[in-house]
Amino acid sequence: MRRSFVCRSSPAFSTATAGSCKASSAPPPLTLLQYSICPFCNKIKSVLDFLKVSYEVKEVNPLSKKELKELSDILPLDEKKGKPYMKVPVVLVGTEKALVDSSRILAELLSVSPGGSGPGAVIPSPPGFYEEEDKEWERWVDQKLSVLLFPNITRSFSESFQAFSYVNKVPSFSFWDKMGSQWLGATAMWMAQGKLKKKYQIEDERGALMEALGTVTKALGGEGKSGGVGFIKKGESPSFADIAVYSSLRSIEGLETHKDVMEFGDGSLKEWYEKVAKAVGHR
Known part of the structure; x- marks a missing residue:
């Protein structure tokens, strides 16, 4: 690409x-x-x-x-x-x-x-885009939210297989690259799920993910405000904090876990996610 x-x-x-x-x-x-x-x-x-x-x-x-x-x-x-x-x-x-x-x-x-x-x-970058508060959110995303994604997208072999389906869209990969990566990669991810949960002391991966999403919606302030849900730092546009959280969740778009994420809570998370996606303007 x-x-x-x-x-x-x-x-x-x-x-x-x-x-x-x-x-x-x-x-x-x-x-x-x-x-x-x-x-x-x-x-x-x-x-x-x-x-x-x-x-x-x-x-x-x-x-x-x-x-x-x-x-x-x-x-x-x-x-x-x-x-x-x-x-x-x-x-x-x-x-x-x-x-x-x-x-x-x-x-x-x-x-x-x-x-x-x-x-x-x-x-x-714009003034106020990458401040200490943003770096704190980045650390939280890297050490908490993103860590929780792996055990959530590998709860079963079918989910692991779905997660690795992206390889079929890579034009530079040969047919055998795609087959091997999806089957062997999915198997390895699925088998490693328990080890990762033990390493990070995760008992209920879905419950832990929902709890993490609650941290995000609490920072957003939820719905009911004029103009709808805002951004993490309450600015007129996303800061690095918003993009750090958003991009972690975007990495699993199209997967079953992402569907559950978008249905979380009162709808404020989905509204915020779509606002950040529009502002990022992926090319």
């Missing part, structure tokens, strides 16, 4: 050179290596889309990880394993720099004041 940088206005890259608009084959400044159902990858995509930053997406084969192995020369070392980092998301800046870990990627790319431009520069 290509989101071309060519001849497209972007607040983050406002000083693009004339040469960058000459040919549609010009490489984009940022490339995201991802799994489509990864909440951390979706966080990066949603932030970049909201800020109208051009980037390219490259799907990683979840079994072979060949797309990551091809970058072993520039990927940072995983100190625990003594080998190149082999997890998504990875963001390439040009062809020489690889950023890893979603929180670190965004912390390095984002700037709270205008001024960055061009490949490798920080991305300017």
Whole structure:
């Protein structure tokens, strides 16, 4: 999937050179290596889309990880394993720099004041977009909400199989890549569900997820307000906090768990979700 940088206005890259608009084959400044159902990858995509930053997406084969192995020369070392980092998301800046870990990627790319431009520069964001409160929400999403998604989408083999159906839409995967990834990936996820629940001391994964959603709706203030439900920080537009929560939930769109999420509570969560989706404007 290509989101071309060519001849497209972007607040983050406002000083693009004339040469960058000459040919549609010009490489984009940022490339995201991802799994489509990864909440951390979706966080990066949603932030970049909201800020109208051009980037390219490259799907990683979840079994072979060949797309990551091809970058072993520039990927940072995983100190625990003594080998190149082999997890998504990875963001390439040009062809020489690889950023890893979603929180670190965004912390390095984002700037709270205008001024960055061009490949490798920080991305300017609106005032108040990425403050300490937003970072606290990001930590909660990364450590709580996103962790709860895995055991919820792998409660049965059929749900795991559904979760891995995204591989069938990846044009760069061969028929055997798709078959192997869906069947073996779904089996591995399903079998790992109990281990993950034990690791994070999760007894009732659905109940824990609903409780987490309650934390979000409480922050939103629910319905009954003039103009409907607002955003987490009560601003006129979404902040990073909204996008962090939204993108985690968006990663499971189309799955049974997502349907239950959208039916949660008094409808304020769904209303908020749709408002954030519209503001992000995925491309």
